[in-house]
Amino acid sequence: MKGTTWHRLAVVGSLLTTVVFGLLLGDLVWQGLPQISLRFLWRTPSELSSLGGVGPELLNTLLMVGAASAITIPLGLAAAILRIEYGARPGFLLVFDRMRYTLLSLPTIVIGLMVFEWVIVGMRWPLSVGAGVIALAVVNWPFVVDVSVAALSGVPDSFREASLALGATKYLTLLRVVLPSALPALVSGLGMAIARLMGESAVLIFTAGINVSQHWGWSAPGETLAVHLWYLRTESVAPHADAQAAATGVVLLLLVGLVLYLTQKLAHWLKPMDALKKI
Amino acid sequence: MRNMTLGGYRVDNEAPHINVTQLSVAYRDQWVLKDVSMTVPGGRVLAVIGPSGCGKSTLLRVLNRLVDRASGVHIKGQVQVGNFEVIGDHVDLVELRQKVGMVFQHPNPFPFSVFDNVAYGLRLQGVKNSNRLRILVEESLKQASLWDEVRGKLRRPASSLSGGQQQRLCIARALAVSPQVLLMDEPTSALDPLSTAKIEELVLALKGQYTVILVTHNLQQAARVSDFTAFFREGRLVELGPTKEVFTTPRQSATEEFLTGRYE
Numbered sequence: 333m334k335g336t337t338w339h340r341l342a343v344v345g346s347l348l349t350t351v352v353f354g355l356l357l358g359d360l361v362w363q364g365l366p367q368i369s370l371r372f373l374w375r376t377p378s379e380l381s382s383l384g385g386v387g388p389e390l391l392n393t394l395l396m397v398g399a400a401s402a403i404t405i406p407l408g409l410a411a412a413i414l415r416i417e418y419g420a421r422p423g424f425l426l427v428f429d430r431m432r433y434t435l436l437s438l439p440t441i442v443i444g445l446m447v448f449e450w451v452i453v454g455m456r457w458p459l460s461v462g463a464g465v466i467a468l469a470v471v472n473w474p475f476v477v478d479v480s481v482a483a484l485s486g487v488p489d490s491f492r493e494a495s496l497a498l499g500a501t502k503y504l505t506l507l508r509v510v511l512p513s514a515l516p517a518l519v520s521g522l523g524m525a526i527a528r529l530m531g532e533s534a535v536l537i538f539t540a541g542i543n544v545s546q547h548w549g550w551s552a553p554g555e556t557l558a559v560h561l562w563y564l565r566t567e568s569v570a571p572h573a574d575a576q577a578a579a580t581g582v583v584l585l586l587l588v589g590l591v592l593y594l595t596q597k598l599a600h601w602l603k604p605m606d607a608l609k610k611i
Numbered sequence: 612m613r614n615m616t617l618g619g620y621r622v623d624n625e626a627p628h629i630n631v632t633q634l635s636v637a638y639r640d641q642w643v644l645k646d647v648s649m650t651v652p653g654g655r656v657l658a659v660i661g662p663s664g665c666g667k668s669t670l671l672r673v674l675n676r677l678v679d680r681a682s683g684v685h686i687k688g689q690v691q692v693g694n695f696e697v698i699g700d701h702v703d704l705v706e707l708r709q710k711v712g713m714v715f716q717h718p719n720p721f722p723f724s725v726f727d728n729v730a731y732g733l734r735l736q737g738v739k740n741s742n743r744l745r746i747l748v749e750e751s752l753k754q755a756s757l758w759d760e761v762r763g764k765l766r767r768p769a770s771s772l773s774g775g776q777q778q779r780l781c782i783a784r785a786l787a788v789s790p791q792v793l794l795m796d797e798p799t800s801a802l803d804p805l806s807t808a809k810i811e812e813l814v815l816a817l818k819g820q821y822t823v824i825l826v827t828h829n830l831q832q833a834a835r836v837s838d839f840t841a842f843f844r845e846g847r848l849v850e851l852g853p854t855k856e857v858f859t860t861p862r863q864s865a866t867e868e869f870l871t872g873r874y875e
Binding site: 419488490491493494495496497498499500501504508509512513604605 | 675677680682704705706708709712713715717719720721722723724731732735736767768769770781784785788
């Protein structure tokens with residue numbers, strides 16, 4: 333086939349994808365929109381009336397994902413720096429990479445089960461925000477390492493050599509050349525990891541539970557938006573549960589979109605000077 | 612450390628001689644330099660020529676110990692820059708690399724502005740005063756004959772410069788930290804003839820203040836800019852002498868074969 337044929341096929345394919353995605357999204361927004369109001373974002377959920385909201389779920393999503401990221405980003409970045417910049421022995425690297433890929437491809441529901449065994453059965457924690465944060469951190473960790481490894485290995489080695497040849501130590505080379513050069517890729521990659529974490533549900537059902545409490549606390553149950561969505565569609569008997577689920581979906585989608593947008597903007601702003609940005 | 616007076620011109624950098632004694636280098640069990648001994652007088656330009664894979668680049672990388680980055684490197688023998696011992700486990704690499712600067716085959720400016728590229732090494736050395744930085748950056752850019760082309764554009768990204776300008780920027784960056792020796796690893800192989808000519812002029816201008824070792828595949832370039840020429844083959848130093856002699860009356864037949872293009 334000729335190039336033009338392939339080109340047309342690609343155009344048709346992408347149009348089709350856009351239309352299907354648009355229809356799905358339109359349906360969701362159509363169903364959910366009547367439910368969405370500022371009060372919906374604020375109120376606690378209700379099984380009895382259609383006036384429930386997703387206030388605690390929104391808070392839990394933000395706090396739990398935030399806490400899990402705050403734990404995993406420094407650790408994951410440190411592991412990646414050790415892996416790429418301070419290249420340990422080849423045997424160790426092989427084991428490290430194997431473990432990383434295994435953890436990366438582990439179904440999150442299995443991770444949920446593991447965390448349930450350690451934290452809830454073993455350490456006798458309640459189904460709680462704290463247990464959920466640990467579960468999210470375990471899910472997020474290999475992604476953070478992966479994103480960081482990719483960002484660091486994207487920095488040309490010639491930058492490192494130039495810096496070392498000028499009398500910089502390895503540490504200063506990392507601090508002044510490698511990290512600033514890797515930062516945009518790091519930020520946009522981490523944004524994707526965070527966005528993905530916001531939609532995580534399987535790992536939280538066993539660990540953070542499907543309830544919220546009147547008072548927020550680390551040991552209070554911590555249902556997130558994604559779990560709430562799942563709950564509404566499967567268990568809830570509330571009137572308009574489907575519409576509420578759609579509205580919750582829209583809120584989650586907006587949140588994810590916001591995270592992605594902001595991190596992309598930040599990544600662009602952090603970009604070191606390159607040829608595209610002529611002043 | 613910095614000897615400069617006389618209207619801003621740097622004088623008497625005390626360019627050191629370089630002494631290599633029975634140097635052998637292996638990557639794992641592959642010996643790439645074999646029993647090399649030579650002396651480069653201070654302030655002169657030595658051109659290193661030879662077929663690909665003859666150990667030229669490794670020689671340069673030993674002189675600033677960038678060779679340490681490869682895994683499984685063995686070094687035997689001695690190297691002295693002036694009276695600074697280069698080989699050994701307890702060599703202060705930061706001090707060595709401030710003495711021995713390097714320019715690479717492909718221009719490799721950092722993704723920073725022109726100014727920040729040149730100031731990089733100075734800031735590493737703890738120069739913080741912005742006036743002093745500006746003076747030193749300007750002086751280095753002048754020395755690399757790039758100043759006239761970039762003045763007023765110091766805040767532009769280094770990548771907005773042409774390839775030849777980028778290479779001169781890298782030279783300015785190396786000169787900024789006041790090295791005594793400059794290692795140049797095929798610095799013009801990625802450049803057009805005009806940019807190449809500018810860099811050759813620059814090397815001629817640096818002669819005397821710095822000891823320069825220039826690895827090149829361009830024989831005319833070696834003939835044009837160097838005082839001495841060393842011919843390497845298969846990790847051995849075949850011949851070293853004044854450039855004129857090496858090019859007109861080589862003592863070794865292998866050198867003659869290489870110079871006349873008869874080397875396979």
